[in-house]
Amino acid sequence: MNTLFRHLSPTLLLAALSACAVIPDTPSPESVALPQGTPVALGQAVTVGTVVATPMEVVEDSRCPINARCVWAGRLVVKTRIDGPGWRDTADLTLGEPWSTHDVVLALTSGEPGRMAGEGQETPKEAYRFTYEAR
Incomplete structure (x- = not known):
């Protein structure tokens, strides 16, 4: 067998070896998304009706603390990637x-x-869990 490889050119040998490579299919977002209603962490995908939502970043968390009285309730804003059939929005x-x-x-x-x-x-990013619903 060694004599066979010695007589092959490096280019031919590389082509022969690459023909054996196995390239896995890239999963679609739907195949890795958690079921609808599941609270998800940043970077985790969840099915929401006919789309898949993935929270990417907490843009703002100015909500009133649970153990305080506030004049303004504040806001939670999350940058979210939405994947639908043939399209993607953020x-x-x-x-x-x-x-x-x-x-x-x-x-x-x-x-x-x-x-x-x-x-x-502030709340550590890894502690957040988000829930989305289709309306």
Whole structure:
């Protein structure tokens, strides 16, 4: 067998070896998305009606702390990637406000954990969990 490889040119040998390579299929977003209603972390995909939503970044979390009284309730805004059949959008979704694209209406319906007064630090990104609904 060694004599066979010695007589092959490097280009021919590389072509022969690459023909054996196995390239896995790239999964579609739907195949890796969690079921609708599942709270997801940043970067995790979830099915929302006919689309897949993936929270990418917390843009703003100015919500009133759970253990405080506030004049203004504040907002939670999450940059979210939305994948539909043949299209992709990215939008800043605000907690409780519906958002529409391509005849699809969805909403960010919860963001946990809530903020606590007196903690002195922001919620760690890995602690967040988000829930989306189709409307």
